[in-house]
Amino acid sequence: MNEREDAKISERYRALGREEPGAALDTAILAAARRAVRSRPGGARTGLRRWTLPVSVAAVVVLSVTVTLQLQRERPDAVALYAPEPKKIEPSVARQAPAEQAPSTASRLAVPNEPSQAATADVEPQTATPGAGRASKPAAAERAPRVDEVRPTQPPDSRARPFAPDPGATPAPSAAGRIVASSPAPAESVADRAPAAAAPSPSRREASAAGARSPNEALRRNGPASAELRAKAGEKEDSPERWLERIVALRAEGRDREADESFAEFRKRYPDYRISEELLGKLGGKR
Amino acid sequence: MEASDEQLMLAYQGGDAGAFETLYTRHRGALFRFMLRSIKERGTAEELFQEVWMRVIEARARYAPQARFTTWLYTIAHHRMVDHWRRRGLSLVSLDEDDPAFEPAASPVYEPQRQAESRQELGRLLAALEALPEAQREAFLLHEEAGLSVAEIATATGSNEETAKSRLRYALAKLRAALTEQGENVRSG
Numbered sequence: 001m002n003e004r005e006d007a008k009i010s011e012r013y014r015a016l017g018r019e020e021p022g023a024a025l026d027t028a029i030l031a032a033a034r035r036a037v038r039s040r041p042g043g044a045r046t047g048l049r050r051w052t053l054p055v056s057v058a059a060v061v062v063l064s065v066t067v068t069l070q071l072q073r074e075r076p077d078a079v080a081l082y083a084p085e086p087k088k089i090e091p092s093v094a095r096q097a098p099a100e101q102a103p104s105t106a107s108r109l110a111v112p113n114e115p116s117q118a119a120t121a122d123v124e125p126q127t128a129t130p131g132a133g134r135a136s137k138p139a140a141a142e143r144a145p146r147v148d149e150v151r152p153t154q155p156p157d158s159r160a161r162p163f164a165p166d167p168g169a170t171p172a173p174s175a176a177g178r179i180v181a182s183s184p185a186p187a188e189s190v191a192d193r194a195p196a197a198a199a200p201s202p203s204r205r206e207a208s209a210a211g212a213r214s215p216n217e218a219l220r221r222n223g224p225a226s227a228e229l230r231a232k233a234g235e236k237e238d239s240p241e242r243w244l245e246r247i248v249a250l251r252a253e254g255r256d257r258e259a260d261e262s263f264a265e266f267r268k269r270y271p272d273y274r275i276s277e278e279l280l281g282k283l284g285g286k287r
Numbered sequence: 288m289e290a291s292d293e294q295l296m297l298a299y300q301g302g303d304a305g306a307f308e309t310l311y312t313r314h315r316g317a318l319f320r321f322m323l324r325s326i327k328e329r330g331t332a333e334e335l336f337q338e339v340w341m342r343v344i345e346a347r348a349r350y351a352p353q354a355r356f357t358t359w360l361y362t363i364a365h366h367r368m369v370d371h372w373r374r375r376g377l378s379l380v381s382l383d384e385d386d387p388a389f390e391p392a393a394s395p396v397y398e399p400q401r402q403a404e405s406r407q408e409l410g411r412l413l414a415a416l417e418a419l420p421e422a423q424r425e426a427f428l429l430h431e432e433a434g435l436s437v438a439e440i441a442t443a444t445g446s447n448e449e450t451a452k453s454r455l456r457y458a459l460a461k462l463r464a465a466l467t468e469q470g471e472n473v474r475s476g
Contacts, residue, residue: 002463009462012412013431021319025333026311029340033299033307036344 240266240273248282259284292356300347311340314360317432321361324428325368327417335371339364354442361433361443365425372421408466415465419458426454427462 238246243266250259263283266273275283290298290306292313298306318339322332342363350359416424422444429435429443441451 002459005463005467006459009412009459009466010431012409012466013416013462016409016413018316019320019323020316021333021336025337026315029337029344030308030311032341033311033344034304036347037299037302037304037307 240270244275244279244283248279251282251284256284293352296347296350296356297352300350307344310356314357317434318360318364321364321428321432322368324416324432325421325425326371331371335364335367339367342367355439357433358435358439358442361429361435362445365443365445368425411465412462415462419461423454423458423461426451427458430455 243262247259247262247266250256250262290309292310295306295310299310319332319336322336322339323329326332326335339360343360346363416427419427425444426440429440433443435443437452437455438448440455441448444451446454
């Protein structure tokens with residue numbers, strides 16, 4: 001009975017009327033449907049959008065790899081420039097001796113210089129790479145004054161110690177020995193390798209190079225060096241502390257004249273160096 | 288043989304604008320009446336009707352024929368209606384229960400049609416339909432206009448079959464009462 005009545009309700013409901021949307025509404029909807037098909041959001045534009053991200057990622061990766069490779073290619077220069085290699089710094093420390101003092105030092109030095117040339121030959125290929133020369137020019141020029149600034153007030157540290165041979169000790173062909181003997185020579189080699197780094201101005205470079213060459217020649221000419229000369233040469237290149245210790249030793253041995261001369265030389269070399277009262281007493285000099 | 292709604296929608300998905308036109312022609316009247324008799328305001332009904340079709344157009348790329356196109360279409364329509372009621376501060380759920388104050392009321396909207404028909408009977412039916420709770424009226428309209436089964440009504444309205452069946456039963460009972468002038472019995476039951 002209910003089903004029959006439900007059918008009657010459906011019949012009556014359909015008799016209520018068949019309202020329909022207006023023609024304008026139909027037109028608007030159909031036009032929108034056609035526009036959507038023409039614009040094809042699933043077509044070309046979607047394809048472009050689909051490729052945007054992968055292309056961007058690929059571009060970033062390629063760029064990163066390129067930059068990394070470029071940096072790696074240039075890295076040897078950077079290593080040569082910034083690596084704190086003692087062998088390369090020592091020559092610049094050696095240059096701290098004023099150019100005008102070099103000849104006098106050279107005249108007193110009589111150490112055979114063959115090992116120093118060997119050492120120079122060993123060092124040069126390491127730093128004479130084209131990249132190193134190219135890249136180190138500006139930065140080394142910046143670094144060089146820094147080393148110079150430190151010199152007057154800060155006494156040379158352990159890096160300078162290899163320059164101080166024991167009086168009476170013969171130069172050994174070991175690495176330390178080579179470095180000790182080659183102390184004047186690297187000034188030349190560094191000046192030749194990196195002119196901007198080794199010499200701030202051409203005139204200074206020439207003076208420095210001349211000063212550096214002459215001791216070598218003098219050493220070659222004089223042949224075997226005496227212990228005294230070697231000691232004096234050691235004073236020139238030694239740290240202030242070691243120098244003072246040597247003066248104290250001379251004083252203790254009773255070699256007062258040499259001690260006085262050495263101390264006077266020390267004062268000339270390090271006028272600002274402060275000496276404690278106790279040490280001054282041992283040195284026997286005036287403060 | 289005519290293409291099914293699902294085939295037409297897939298054809299439209301593939302870029303065939305003519306398929307959409309066919310599909311639209313098939314469903315425009317029923318969907319519009321569903322909207323009109325749910326909302327009761329022609330302007331709002333037209334607005335929602337257009338929104339539903341726009342959603343269909345926009346969602347064509349995601350369409351997958353997992354159910355009848357009609358069910359999918361009226362699911363969209365249901366959601367638009369819910370949004371509409373929410374905007375108006377009304378809730379479809381709160382009107383889901385049987386209304387104890389069920390009382391047929393005269394409607395001025397369809398006066399011209401009623402004059403052409405058995406004025407008294409159709410008037411009572413229409414008034415009873417408009418007086419139905421929203422959920423019951425929606426279930427009845429989905430059944431009558433869209434031809435959905437109870438299960439499909441449940442799917443379209445996001446409810447379970449029992450609820451959909453109950454809503455439809457209540458709606459039919461009230462309309463039946465209005466037609467047979469036995470509304471007093473239905474209300475007391």
